[in-house]
Amino acid sequence: MAGPFSAVAQRLVADTSVQPKSDRVGLPVTDRAAADASEEAPALRCTGLVKRFGPITAVAGVDLTAERGEIVALLGPSGCGKTTTLRLIAGFEDLDEGTIEIGGRLVATADWCEPPERRRVGMVFQDGALFPHLSVFKNVAFGLPRGNGRDEKVRAALELVGLAGYEERMPYELSGGQQQRVALARALAPTPEVILLDEPFSSLDAELRASVRAEVRQILAEARATAILVTHDQEEALSISDRVAVMWQGRIVQQASPEELYHRPVSREIAVFVGDAQFIPGEARGRRVATELGDLPVHGTAQGPVDVMLRPEGLRLIPATEDQEPNATVLTRLFYGHDQLMTVRLDTGRTLKARLGTYGGIRPGDRVFVSVRGAVLTFPREETT
Amino acid sequence: MLTLRPRAARIAVVARPDSSIEAGQRRSAIPRRRSVSRPPWIVLLPALLVAGLTLVPVAYLLIRASEGGSDLWRLLWRERTAQVLINTAILAVTVAAASSAIAVPLAWLTLRTDLPGRRFWATIAPLPLVIPSFVGALTIVAALGPRGFLQEALEGPFGVERLPEIYGFWGAWLTLTLFTYPYVFLSVRAALRGLDPSLEEAARCLGHGAWRTFFLTTLPQLRPAVIAGALLAALYTISDFGVVTLLRYDAFTREIYVQYRASFDRTLAAALALLLVAFAILLLAFEARMRGRAAYHRLGSGAARRARLVPLGVWRYPALAFCLVIVALSLGLPLGVLGYWLIRTLRRDEAPEGLLIAAQHSITVGAAAAAVTTLAALPVALLVVRYRTRIGRWVERVSYAGYGLPGIVVALAFVFIGARYLTPLYQTLPLLIIAYLVRFLPQAVAAARGSLLQVNPRLEEAARNLGRSPFGAIRSVTLPLAWPGIGAGAALVFLTVMKELPITLLLSPTGYKTLATSVWTSAGSGSYGEAAAPALILVLISAIPTLLLAGRHGGQTPRGDE
Numbered sequence: 044m045a046g047p048f049s050a051v052a053q054r055l056v057a058d059t060s061v062q063p064k065s066d067r068v069g070l071p072v073t074d075r076a077a078a079d080a081s082e083e084a085p086a087l088r089c090t091g092l093v094k095r096f097g098p099i100t101a102v103a104g105v106d107l108t109a110e111r112g113e114i115v116a117l118l119g120p121s122g123c124g125k126t127t128t129l130r131l132i133a134g135f136e137d138l139d140e141g142t143i144e145i146g147g148r149l150v151a152t153a154d155w156c157e158p159p160e161r162r163r164v165g166m167v168f169q170d171g172a173l174f175p176h177l178s179v180f181k182n183v184a185f186g187l188p189r190g191n192g193r194d195e196k197v198r199a200a201l202e203l204v205g206l207a208g209y210e211e212r213m214p215y216e217l218s219g220g221q222q223q224r225v226a227l228a229r230a231l232a233p234t235p236e237v238i239l240l241d242e243p244f245s246s247l248d249a250e251l252r253a254s255v256r257a258e259v260r261q262i263l264a265e266a267r268a269t270a271i272l273v274t275h276d277q278e279e280a281l282s283i284s285d286r287v288a289v290m291w292q293g294r295i296v297q298q299a300s301p302e303e304l305y306h307r308p309v310s311r312e313i314a315v316f317v318g319d320a321q322f323i324p325g326e327a328r329g330r331r332v333a334t335e336l337g338d339l340p341v342h343g344t345a346q347g348p349v350d351v352m353l354r355p356e357g358l359r360l361i362p363a364t365e366d367q368e369p370n371a372t373v374l375t376r377l378f379y380g381h382d383q384l385m386t387v388r389l390d391t392g393r394t395l396k397a398r399l400g401t402y403g404g405i406r407p408g409d410r411v412f413v414s415v416r417g418a419v420l421t422f423p424r425e426e427t428t
Numbered sequence: 429m430l431t432l433r434p435r436a437a438r439i440a441v442v443a444r445p446d447s448s449i450e451a452g453q454r455r456s457a458i459p460r461r462r463s464v465s466r467p468p469w470i471v472l473l474p475a476l477l478v479a480g481l482t483l484v485p486v487a488y489l490l491i492r493a494s495e496g497g498s499d500l501w502r503l504l505w506r507e508r509t510a511q512v513l514i515n516t517a518i519l520a521v522t523v524a525a526a527s528s529a530i531a532v533p534l535a536w537l538t539l540r541t542d543l544p545g546r547r548f549w550a551t552i553a554p555l556p557l558v559i560p561s562f563v564g565a566l567t568i569v570a571a572l573g574p575r576g577f578l579q580e581a582l583e584g585p586f587g588v589e590r591l592p593e594i595y596g597f598w599g600a601w602l603t604l605t606l607f608t609y610p611y612v613f614l615s616v617r618a619a620l621r622g623l624d625p626s627l628e629e630a631a632r633c634l635g636h637g638a639w640r641t642f643f644l645t646t647l648p649q650l651r652p653a654v655i656a657g658a659l660l661a662a663l664y665t666i667s668d669f670g671v672v673t674l675l676r677y678d679a680f681t682r683e684i685y686v687q688y689r690a691s692f693d694r695t696l697a698a699a700l701a702l703l704l705v706a707f708a709i710l711l712l713a714f715e716a717r718m719r720g721r722a723a724y725h726r727l728g729s730g731a732a733r734r735a736r737l738v739p740l741g742v743w744r745y746p747a748l749a750f751c752l753v754i755v756a757l758s759l760g761l762p763l764g765v766l767g768y769w770l771i772r773t774l775r776r777d778e779a780p781e782g783l784l785i786a787a788q789h790s791i792t793v794g795a796a797a798a799a800v801t802t803l804a805a806l807p808v809a810l811l812v813v814r815y816r817t818r819i820g821r822w823v824e825r826v827s828y829a830g831y832g833l834p835g836i837v838v839a840l841a842f843v844f845i846g847a848r849y850l851t852p853l854y855q856t857l858p859l860l861i862i863a864y865l866v867r868f869l870p871q872a873v874a875a876a877r878g879s880l881l882q883v884n885p886r887l888e889e890a891a892r893n894l895g896r897s898p899f900g901a902i903r904s905v906t907l908p909l910a911w912p913g914i915g916a917g918a919a920l921v922f923l924t925v926m927k928e929l930p931i932t933l934l935l936s937p938t939g940y941k942t943l944a945t946s947v948w949t950s951a952g953s954g955s956y957g958e959a960a961a962p963a964l965i966l967v968l969i970s971a972i973p974t975l976l977l978a979g980r981h982g983g984q985t986p987r988g989d990e
Binding site: 133134135158159160161164165166168169170172174175176185186229230233 | 894895896904908909
């Protein structure tokens with residue numbers, strides 16, 4: 044196999060000599076940089092992927108790249124083609140157009156398709172897909188050749204996911220979160236070039252989801268694995284990944300870091316999809332825009348009639364004081380504990396939502412002054428609004 | 429990073445394994461999409477071969493019949509043919525109707541009322557399935573026929589010298605009804621269990637009484653299940669050979685056998701057999717359609733809640749009497765007669781001759797047929813379940829249509845083929861096993877298909893992902909998981925082969941006695957005592973899969989036993 048003796052392999056092999064745990068965790072970051080530098084080709088490069096099912100085009104020209112060690116989230120509403128994209132990469136579907144390279148090696152074109160078992164791709168399925176007739180140990184060992192330190196590799200992988208000592212359990216004896224971690228260990232053990240995760244947290248309870256998500260992020264980082272995570276949950280995508288690719292009707296419409304995606308979405312649809320967004324009209328003149336909330340600084344430059352995007356947490360409410368004339372009235376309040384969501388009516392008649400910390404004493408009926416934090420993003424005005 | 433382990437420990441406590449596993453399994457039961465990839469040759473070729481083999485009898489009969497040319501039409505176009513056709517149709521319709529009339533009340537009484545001992549009745553009601561119908565017919569003749577037990581009992585005190593004629597329509601109708609109503613019962617009971625009780629409660633709230641509710645809400649919803657079960661009973665009736673032959677009713681199967689035995693020109697037998705197959709396939713197609721609708725009704729509910737039981741009041745006595753009569757006739761009478769004969773034979777100290785050899789023969793052919801049939805069913809089931817291609821759908825249809833091949837038709841076709849082309853194989857065990865394979869393939873495919881469907885295709889994909897070839901994934905993941913179901917299918921084939929009659933009768937090597945043929949020849953020569961021991965063994969053997977199937981999934985009805 045032309046694939047590199049990747050960082051994960053080193054990790055797993057290193058684990059075979061039993062070390063105190065405290066030594067194992069928290070490797071110097073420079074290690075990662077060194078590993079990256081030694082490899083030039085990205086772990087995964089997809090160009091112009093097209094997949095049709097009869098008359099339906101599920102994937103309509105997807106370009107997607109993942110650098111080594113990067114976690115990329117593929118985010119989109121259900122039916123947008125993201126799972127199909129994942130299955131194309133894994134080799135479960137044949138490609139109609141485009142190419143897929145894994146670790147610099149061409150694995151699929153329109154005419155030729157390497158079977159899944161030779162692609163060096165690991166997959167974590169929605170429900171884990173653990174083999175119910177095999178123990179945890181045998182599940183993880185499934186992808187490893189017999190002998191040659193197999194047992195040690197299995198132990199190392201299980202230790203990595205925090206399930207050392209669970210070797211002889213059967214899958215049905217595990218909780219949902221544990222099952223997902225075994226699935227992850229199973230996918231990581233053969234040290235694949237890329238790990239694909241297909242909505243891996245959606246079968247978990249809401250309370251469990253956040254903690255398993257954080258763990259998976261940590262495990263992937265620790266194994267320095269390259270991962271593609273498919274999800275329809277924007278919060279999940281933003282919190283787990285280094286980069287988010289937003290997919291819409293078979294195409295990738297934006298690829299950016301979580302911060303950039305959230306604060307500078309390229310369209311109003313994406314703005315609304317990745318978080319709460321509201322729009323007010325404005326008149327832009329270069330670096331500033333005039334709105335009913337005053338003259339605001341603009342990201343980049345804009346001209347003419349625009350819509351200004353406001354995130355609820357980007358608004359500030361100040362109780363009316365003698366210095367500051369109020370410009371709005373608080374209508375309702377939803378108290379969540381960690382924050383609260385206010386609905387305010389501006390004196391101009393417009394209603395806006397604002398998300399605040401919970402230490403201010405603002406209540407429905409109060410007069411407040413509404414202002415905007417930082418520079419705002421503008422979109423050319425749409426006729427319909 | 430140091431927080432990893434403590435957090436893991438906390439999760440182990442917080443998680444509720446049951447609920448999350450259940451959720452996972454429920455999700456996996458309906459895979460979102462399956463790969464439409466082409467099947468590998470290692471699956472496709474054997475599957476096509478097996479499917480082709482099941483087409484051989486019908487194909488051969490077609491050729492054989494067409495050789496008759498215009499003669500054939502002259503032969504077929506007789507009053508006699510029409511008469512047989514009408515006889516068969518009448519028998520099928522009346523048996524189906526009577527079975528439903530018994531089964532629907534029985535299912536309702538045992539599931540939705542406070543009938544005393546309803547669990548007991550529910551367990552015992554499907555049991556007549558375990559009595560091979562020709563054994564049942566034998567005991568009916570013995571009990572109700574001329575010089576039978578009933579007449580003897582009545583002659584002394586009442587001087588009754590003649591009972592109504594048991595031979596002919598009434599005997600065949602009674603026997604077949606008594607031994608086929610369980611098909612309807614199981615079908616209806618499964619549907620009734622799946623019905624959402626809230627619909628009935630709604631009807632009660634809207635001011636309807638228990639009876640009106642039953643007729644207005646419950647029965648209409650059960651209709652697909654009733655019809656599907658009744659069609660199964662009808663299919664069984666037209667395919668049955670033993671009952672109509674023993675009770676001398678001129679139905680298709682008997683006429684085919686007579687034609688085959690009597691004439692040198694067997695074209696007519698071939699043509700009649702084809703007509704019967706057409707008839708059977710038609711019924712089967714309807715049944716499949718109705719079964720689909722019945723399943724749809726069941727799917728909607730998923731009701732975990734139990735329905736409130738309807739109090740019967742004084743009606744409980746007629747209800748109990750009804751259950752008692754049915755069970756006494758369908759179960760008590762045959763078992764009683766067989767037991768009586770057995771005791772009488774044992775008392776006379778007549779060692780049942782050749783019983784051990786016959787049992788040994790039965791086990792041998794049963795085991796061989798089960799192994800061969802299960803092996804042949806695997807590629808077919810894999811193709812049908814995993815690769816939804818056009819070929820797969822055709823293979824599925826062909827293998828399902830096998831249910832519509834009556835035993836006598838398969839037997840006849842292979843007799844012709846064996847005598848004509850495969851003379852060295854004629855009346856040898858290999859040809860007998862091949863005939864069993866063709867006849868019982870649908871059972872084995874259904875079992876394998878059902879258990880393969882339970883295996884989440886994601887598991888196979890995971891195995892591929894971890895470096896296994898397509899075949900390797902099937903071998904290391906799919907087959908181990910599906911094995912219990914496939915094994916149960918093999919057991920079912922084994923047991924049904926043992927009580928199969930016409931194929932065994934026509935294709936066994938000369939002098940090769942099995943349990944079923946022992947019963948048959950003893951019955952033919954009127955030495956009922958000798959039939960008792962092998963017949964009882966057959967009943968016991970048949971009881972095993974029926975109990976297993978009825979116990980495990982109430983909805984599944986074993987088919988194609990004869």
